[in-house]
Amino acid sequence: MPTESESSLVGAEYEVEVGPVAHGGHCIARTEEGRVLFVRHALPGERAVVRVTEGAEDSRFLRADAVRIIEASKDRVEAPCPFAGPGKCGGCDWQHAKPGAQRRLKGEVIAEQLERLAGLKPEDAGWDGTVMPAPGDKLPPGEVPGWRTRVQYAVDEDGRIGLRRHRSHEVEVVDHCLIAAPGVSELGVEHRDWPGMASVEAIAATGSGDRQVVLTPRPGARLPLVELDRPVSVLRVDEKDGGVHRVHGRDFVRERADDRTYRVGMGGFWQVHPQAADLLVKAVMQGLLPRKGDMALDLYCGVGLFAGALADRVGEQGAVLGIESGKRAVLDARHNLRDFDRVRIEQGKVEQALPRTGITEVDLVVLDPPRAGAGKNTVRHLAGLGPRRIAYVACDPAALARDLAYFRDAGYRCRTLRAFDLFPMTHHVECVAILEPADKGV
Incomplete structure (x- = not known):
């Protein structure tokens, strides 16, 4: 052998x-x-x-x-980034394709996943097959939108900053990431060495001007004295338990979306494209059409983005329940939505916490699961609550297709699907599917 x-x-x-x-x-x-x-x-x-x-x-x-x-x-262009290409940075997949071609490729992937995993053609899902750019991202070939407001850089053993190569722990040293948002580049983390660090995450909040750096030291290393190009808060990741701790400044950043301010603590999750939060809220609310007095669920609710949008629209007679597994995100969500008397945020995994609530029926559901999707059991439980409409926000077309198949088996159909290119130059794409009972109108 x-x-x-x-x-x-x-x-x-x-x-x-x-x-x-x-x-x-x-x-x-x-x-x-x-x-x-x-x-x-x-x-x-x-x-x-x-x-x-x-x-x-x-x-x-x-x-x-x-x-x-x-x-x-004919869709090929010279990659604008000098760090893109075979054996180099693994962050961008489509630097060598025209922007319009990138969106067509993403559309083809969505269509293939829908048909292969859910047996749905685009028209069956209420989708015209297009992937829409975010406002301001429709640029000529060769120009790259600086969109990524959160960039996690790797650091090599010599303290030089860079990004991981594709499917590798090796670091491609960079002096500028083209897809980094201007606020990230302004921090200047790419222009200094980071001895003793394993990674450096740079965050530029949308709308507030808040800036944050999250440092992950190598075992036994001391934090460097951080002197950057503008005021910034600094956090560190504990090498033993992975917890995030404040070193200097605030332990959160303030993000703006849907005319509200959201506190996002300790390097927590927020959409990385500056237009994404507003764009997704608009798509979800247009699809759900909330009514005054509705009872709504926001599952995998994070810091409360969709729960806040729902609470605004269902009014004082309505109610919103959010479920989120992350302890700090739950604290932030409760803080962010403290002005709404009829909003409740529960901590726990959705598949465990939702049955414990005792809820037997709801009007609306927002579902924004992690990349693996919601899964058959959660889908069946939701269908059993009889919601009028469900908004499924998906960052992975394969997981979306699998869950749409589960929803179909549980008596729900995809009424409309919209796709957004919120990750230019990469293979990632965001979808919003609106579901309703299959027998509606029959």
């Missing part, structure tokens, strides 16, 4: 015709022998020489980079 090193195909090169896009930021190709390749840095229809980066003789498939383009797609 050959050893792993003897059977490895890493470094082998093949000339291939590049096939369709696949979920995950790569395209599918096949060798002359029929072996499947997942190829990065290529575009559908190209002819390219690809080099294997992962895989062995007995692997089900191989991963590869396109290292030489023989016949280029």
